[in-house]
Amino acid sequence: MKKTTSHILRGALVLSVAFGLASCGLPRSGPSKKEIYQGSVLREGDAFIVSVNPRVTQATAVTPALGFSESFLNAGVVGSDVIRPGDTLGLTIWENVDDGLLSGSEGAATSLSEVQVDGDGFIFVPYAGRIKAAGNTPEAIRRIITNKLEEQTPDPQVEVRRQAGDGASVSVMGSVGSQGLQPIERPNRRLSSMLARAGGITIEPEIAQITVVRGGQQGQVWFQDIFDDQRLDIALRNGDTILVEQDTRTFTALGATGQQTRVPFESQTISAIEAIAQVGGLQTGSADPTGVFVFRNEPAEIANAVLGRGDLVGDQRMVYVLNLTEPTGMFEARDFAIRDQDTLYVTEAPFVRWNKTISALLGGLNSANSIAGAASGLGG
Structure with missing residues (x-):
């Protein structure tokens, strides 16, 4: 009779541990694919979940619009010999x-x-x-x-x-070799030559942005575009302010990636596959290549184009899905552009969660057996 009671007690303890594991959350890097899809507007959430394809890629391919207005572009070169009040x-x-x-x-x-x-x-x-x-x-x-x-x-x-240092001049500030007031003289009447006179830029050319402030107007261009398009190498004017600064755009990487961090852009444009590579790629032991998600607040104009609608107003929560195992999955990830403030999230593979559950359950059962054994010893 005592032996039967001991077995019943042990079984009750084992079941208790099993139910306890089933009801509690296991350690993980973030939501599962199922939980993300549960947030769709088609279910219980308020986000539009869209699989990436060439049409979606084209509709979302928006890069920062930088450039100079016509008044900047059409300004002629200042004659450096012309005398001005204050000279x-x-x-x-x-x-x-x-x-x-x-x-x-x-x-x-x-x-x-x-x-x-x-x-x-x-x-x-x-x-x-x-x-x-x-x-x-x-x-x-x-x-x-x-x-x-x-x-x-x-x-x-x-x-x-x-006299040296007098006449028309501009202020050059930011990431240049020598900040300060620079005179407009015959060799440096244009933007590129003025930057060279100031010691050149001191940040990576690919992420350098040049802002020119003139009176109540301002324009901004990528540094490299000055040399790709000669029109952007504008003529300078007395009193211009030139600011050189690094691109401030970032994206956040989370989940089963090599790093979970906020990542600055390293070029003017960056694709999803480049973003994954930039944080160390997918974790080979845990990542689910069918569950690569990009979370973004999308302007209504783009959201309507992506969804084939015209009734959406205001920013929309969009979740773009990339499946790297599909025949064209890698190409889609290569072409899909990451934008400022995006969140790149990679889910864990289902077997990883299953292994965690089994490991936790087996560990719990061992503990339950120990407890049951101790109870049996006390009962004996």
């Missing part, structure tokens, strides 16, 4: 007499090292008077001063030069 000029005047108007008895040359162009664009030169400098080149100003002075001193010789 500082250096003047040297030679007179062909021993006792000249300006030189006096100590020498035939007179230097005026810092002549400021006022807000109205004028400078003052003794005996020549008030002269319009802004809008003229140094050569034109030289002729004007010469004509003014030759009425009072024989054969005057005049040199006019813009």
Whole structure:
């Protein structure tokens, strides 16, 4: 009778452990395929789950729209010799007499090292008077001063030069070799040459973005596009601000991948297969290649195109499914573009969860047997 009671107690404990394992959650990296599909609008959720195919790939192939407006593109090259209000000029005047108007008895040359162009664009030169400098080149100003002075001193010789660092300039900031104010001079009137003058960019060219701010407008381009399309190598203007910064787009990788982390973009465009490779690929011992998902909030325009509808309004929750085991699965993953803030998630293979369940159950049964054995010993 006691032996029968012991067997009953042991069986009850084993069943208790089994039911306990069945009711509790096992360790895992995230939701299963079944649970993700349960979130579909066709079931209990609010997300549209779509299998990736060439039509879906084409509808979702949206890359950041960067470029310059027509006002930037059509701006002509600034003449670096044109004088502007605020410039500082250096003047040297030679007179062909021993006792000249300006030189006096100590020498035939007179230097005026810092002549400021006022807000109205004028400078003052003794005996020549008030002269319009802004809008003229140094050569034109030289002729004007010469004509003014030759009425009072024989054969005057005049040199006019813009002082170094003055004149039209731009501010270059961000990831460049030398940040700061840079003058617009003959060799660096365009964007690419100005970046070179500032020491070049100090980040990877593929992910470098160039922003130019001009007055109340701004434009942004990829660094490499400046050389691929010469129109984007725009002429600069006085007061422009040039900012060089790294692409800030990222995606998140989760599940049965080599890494579970937030990942920055390493190029202008990145495909799903490249994103998987970037985080170490699929975990060979646990990943389910039929369950590669991309979670995204999709604008209504794209969501309608993907779903063949026209009634959706506002951002829509979309889950794109890639099955790498299908005949064209790898090609679809190669062509499907990952976008900023996407979440790439790879589910675990069914047998992995089954193995976890069996291992946990066997471990639980061993514990139950030990407990039952101890109870039997106490009962005996």
